[in-house]
Each structure stands twice: as structure tokens, then as C-alpha cells.
Amino acid sequence: MDEANELIQQRIRKLETLKQEGVNPYPNNFKTTHTSGEIFQTYGPMSQEELRSVGESFCLAGRIVAIRNFGKASFVQLKDRNGKIQAYFQKEIIGEEKFRFFKRLDIGDFIGLEGKVFRTKTGELTLQVQTFRLLGKSLHPLPEKWHGLTDIEIRYRQRYLDLIANPKVKEIFLTRALVIQRIRDFFNRRGFCEVETPMLHPIPGGATAKPFRTHHNALDMELFLRVAPELYLKRLVIGGFERIFEINRSFRNEGISTLHNPEFTMLEFYLSYATYIEMMEMTEELFCSMAEEIHGGLRLPSQGREIDLTPPWRRIRFKDSLIEVGGLDPVILKDPSKATEMAVELGLELKKGASHGRVLADLFKERVEPHLLQPTFITHYPTEISPLSRKNEEDPEVVDRFELFIAGREIANGFSELNDPLDQRERFLRQLRERPEEADSSLFLDEDFLLALEYGMPPTAGEGIGIDRWVMLLTDSPSIRDVIFFPLLRPEK
RNA sequence: GAGCCGUUAGCUCAAUAGGUAGAGCAACUGACUCUUAAUCAGUAGGUUGCAGGUUCGAUUCCUGCACGGCUCACCA
Numbered sequence A: 001m002d003e004a005n006e007l008i009q010q011r012i013r014k015l016e017t018l019k020q021e022g023v024n025p026y027p028n029n030f031k032t033t034h035t036s037g038e039i040f041q042t043y044g045p046m047s048q049e050e051l052r053s054v055g056e057s058f059c060l061a062g063r064i065v066a067i068r069n070f071g072k073a074s075f076v077q078l079k080d081r082n083g084k085i086q087a088y089f090q091k092e093i094i095g096e097e098k099f100r101f102f103k104r105l106d107i108g109d110f111i112g113l114e115g116k117v118f119r120t121k122t123g124e125l126t127l128q129v130q131t132f133r134l135l136g137k138s139l140h141p142l143p144e145k146w147h148g149l150t151d152i153e154i155r156y157r158q159r160y161l162d163l164i165a166n167p168k169v170k171e172i173f174l175t176r177a178l179v180i181q182r183i184r185d186f187f188n189r190r191g192f193c194e195v196e197t198p199m200l201h202p203i204p205g206g207a208t209a210k211p212f213r214t215h216h217n218a219l220d221m222e223l224f225l226r227v228a229p230e231l232y233l234k235r236l237v238i239g240g241f242e243r244i245f246e247i248n249r250s251f252r253n254e255g256i257s258t259l260h261n262p263e264f265t266m267l268e269f270y271l272s273y274a275t276y277i278e279m280m281e282m283t284e285e286l287f288c289s290m291a292e293e294i295h296g297g298l299r300l301p302s303q304g305r306e307i308d309l310t311p312p313w314r315r316i317r318f319k320d321s322l323i324e325v326g327g328l329d330p331v332i333l334k335d336p337s338k339a340t341e342m343a344v345e346l347g348l349e350l351k352k353g354a355s356h357g358r359v360l361a362d363l364f365k366e367r368v369e370p371h372l373l374q375p376t377f378i379t380h381y382p383t384e385i386s387p388l389s390r391k392n393e394e395d396p397e398v399v400d401r402f403e404l405f406i407a408g409r410e411i412a413n414g415f416s417e418l419n420d421p422l423d424q425r426e427r428f429l430r431q432l433r434e435r436p437e438e439a440d441s442s443l444f445l446d447e448d449f450l451l452a453l454e455y456g457m458p459p460t461a462g463e464g465i466g467i468d469r470w471v472m473l474l475t476d477s478p479s480i481r482d483v484i485f486f487p488l489l490r491p492e493k
Numbered sequence B: 001g002a003g004c005c006g007u008u009a010g011c012u013c014a015a016u017a018g019g020u021a022g023a024g025c026a027a028c029u030g031a032c033u034c035u036u037a038a039u040c041a042g043u044a045g046g047u048u049g050c051a052g053g054u055u056c057g058a059u060u061c062c063u064g065c066a067c068g069g070c071u072c073a074c075c076a
Helices: A006-020 A036-043 A048-052 A096-103 A152-157 A159-165 A167-189 A230-238 A276-295 A318-324 A336-345 A356-367 A421-434 A447-454 A467-475
Strands: A058-070 A073-080 A083-090 A110-119 A125-136 A213-216 A221-225 A243-251 A263-272 A299-302 A305-308 A314-317 A376-379 A401-406 A409-416 A460-466
Touching (some): A036 A073, A036 A083, A036 A125, A058 A083, A058 A125, A083 A096, A083 A110, A167 A276, A263 A276, A263 A467, A276 A401, A276 A460, A276 A467, A299 A467, A318 A356, A318 A376, A460 A467
Parallel strands (some): A083 A125, A314 A376
Antiparallel strands (some): A058 A110, A073 A083, A110 A125, A299 A305, A401 A409
16 A cells, blocks of 8 residues: 555545444445436436426435535536436535535545436536435545546556546447457357367467467476467367357467557357358458447548448459559569569568568568558468468469458458368478477477367368457557557566 | 657646746635536645766756657567
């Protein structure tokens, strides 16, 4: 506890005085009958006259966020889970003793009150308090009422203060909750089953990110936090779950930026007897229905620009995008050394022995991705950078895969799943050969998964969607930290 | 990991040729029975992120460190 601070000392003294007087500052037996939102909904439209005939009184509870004193009366702003409501405390009504007690309350305290609705001279729906109780004493002053809390570090470290002081922040997280709910509805309605798969993996797989390591004591076993649930979800497909989804937390031990948090939320879903083409259609449906229901339309403001989600979304092949969007010389598609030259020219650092596909992917990231503002499916990715995707029937150099980009960022990644176990083994091995420097940390041969595949997997399409980034779009948030309650920060000293 | 920027009262911010650190809100005392950032009068509140250095004197100049932000790098 911050003992030095005088403001806190004052409040602790108040707390002690209350206790001495036999007042429990933290009772838990107050029952509410209504919330601020319910009061506004029912009585908001009523005139002063109509309100006068409402005999009922209401019990509400919440945190005091503002007090305006007038000698023998006071206005209080009470904040509860769905809004704020004004309460009017009058000495004449609540009695002298109770009014003195009221004067000792602080902004930040929780109170429960019983009162009747009326409308003030200025028209605000208000509760005329008949009686009230202290429900929870607060010992710290709240952030300033007008400017709110802007210190970004405090906003993240003490998110509860951010939520109290900045109403828009709470709205972002309510939107996030709604997104999750809509996703569940969407898939449940289509006969998908929600599943949960391990977060502790003996072998990290499903993506090539660096994993977090941990250790299980009883088994004396090294474990990794999952970088993706993909390989476990496919095991379930093999086991007969033809339609599944998981809303999952995954973990990647990499850099932190406005688009990356070490733990993040993904939606992954799998649909048997479908291909990546149907996945694209489903993705449009999912995003558009969410935008309609949550945002109320398909045009989203995005950092001063507008994103138009009206389907169908543009589809363009990976290689074509390099030329048409990236403005690169077509010769790089045919000639790997030219591609490498171009990458070097652009100042890209290439890994030793990077494959042609890898180099093209780097060029894509540099020259194409930032320009994909409106929703765009990039399809036909090079096989060598897509180890889990099914090869295209006409051209085995590319796979039946797409990635969705909106606002210059990857939002989703989907493909027809590779269900040929021998091909899958080859691809894994090739990956290991090409990136030996990473074999220690992120690439292992998952024999257990290959065994499962060898039993036979139905033709299936799967997709992963970055929920955090989608919520960023829906709420026009510039940083992923704005849509994650507690983003990872270095600990304070 | 690199570069740039930031860190002053509980909160939001001021303060330069280097010269006793200020305001609003919050708090405290008083006035006030319809306010909406209520108003009015008064009071108190500071190890200027931390540690060094230069100087008679450092919030200010220099060095290092800590934490944060942005950009880049790493990376889907």
C-alpha cells in the first residue's frame, strides 16, 4: 500500500472511523432490483408528469463517479454495469444523520440505494434517493473526470482504471465479447461442434513460429505452449468430427508490435468434404454478418480510411498480385535468382538458402500486403511455403490456399487440407532440410500426427482467423493492445 | 536487438540563456436544495522515473540505467 500518499491516508482514516462507528464498509447483503440501463429503457421516454405517477421505488448499486454538492442536497453520478444514472440526495428526504454520512462518501465508493424516478428541471432522469448504504469503500482517488486516463502505461497495467475512466474502452471489449458470441452462433447453426484441444504440446506444430517452452514436473517432460491448434484439430477430423471449430489462445515467442501480442486469439475451423473455395465464401458470410450485426453495416472506418466489406471480395493469385499490386517485374516469377536480386535491391534480408517461394513471400510482404486495404483473397500460394496445404490439381507448384487481407494486414489463412500422408511426410522433411537452423526450436517431425493421417483423413478444408485483428477492424483500434485486456508488458521494478 | 520520442502533485498538463517548481480536476475547510467539467472563498499536496557528472546553483546541460510509445528488425 502506498503509505506516503496523503489522499490515501485520509481515506483509510475514514474507513477506520466507519468501523469504529460499527458500520461495515464492505457488506454483501444488498440486493438490486434494477440497473441504470433498465431504468432508462423503461422510464427514459416518460414525461415528468408520467413519472410522477410511478409509485414504485428501485434498488440500484454502483460506483460513485461524480458528486456535485449543494449544501443541503447533492447530485451523484452512479455507474453500474450498463451505464450511469444520476441520483439526488436531499437532506430533507434522507434525514440529517444519513445525510451527514453521505457527505463522508468519496468518489470511487460503491453504494446501494433505493429511490424513485423523476426528471430534474434540466430534464435528466434521476433517482430521488430515499435510503442508501455504503457497499465498498475505495481508498484511491480515481483518474481525473474530464481528461480521463491517458497515460498508456497505466491504462495497460491498471486496465480496471482505464475501464472506469474511458467508456469507449469498455465498448471495445463488449464488441469483442459479441464477436465471440456471434462466431459461436454462426458455427453452431451450421452444425459445427466446438472443441478444445491441448495448449501444452510435446511437439509444437501447425505454424513455424518460435514456441514458448515449459516443463512438466511429474512427467519430467519438456512441453511447448501451442503456436497453433491445427494438428490436433485435424486429428479430430480424422476421428470423425467433420465440422469443428475452436476459439483458441495460441502463443508465439516472437516480437511484440501493434499487430502482435505473444498470446493471441484465433478461430480455427474445419469442414470436411469442402474446399478452400467454399471457405472463402463462408469467410465473407461470417465477416459480413458480424459487421452487419455488430457495426450495423459493411463500411468500416479504419484509421481515417474506409473499408468496404461488400461481397464478393477481390480474389487474386499470389503471383499475379506481385505484378499487379506490387508492380514487380514478371521475370522474378520464373527466375529465382532475379527474385533474390530484387529482394536484395529492396533491402530485404534473406535467409541463407531461401527457396524461390520464400523469396517471393518476402517480396509479397514488402510490396503487396501493405496495399491490400480492401478485403482481398490471395490464392495459389507457392507449395514450398505451405507445408500443410493440398497441392493444386493443375499446378503442383502451388496449393489450394488463400489468405485474407484487410487494411493491409493478414486476417485469415485457409486451405484445402493436405490429406495424403506420404506427401505430408515429404513436406515436413523438406521443411526440416530447408531450415536446419531452426530445427532446435520450432521444427520437429510430428510422427504422431503423421500416423493419424495414415489412417485416412477425409478431404477437408480448414481456416484460421485472427480474432484480435478482426476486433481491431471492427472497433477501429490502431493497436492490438487496445483489444486485449492485459497485453504483455515488462514487469515494473 | 537498433533508432527516435517520452517520464514533473492521485489524474491531465505548464515551467529555458541553468536561478526558490505552477494551473485545472481530485482532496481538505467553509458557503450554497435542480446540478451536468456546478459555482464561490480559502488550505494542503512535489526525492521533477532512478544513479552519477558538469556547475556557486540542474526539471532544464552531459552519461548510464529503468519503464513506456512509435518506427525498423525478428516473425504469420
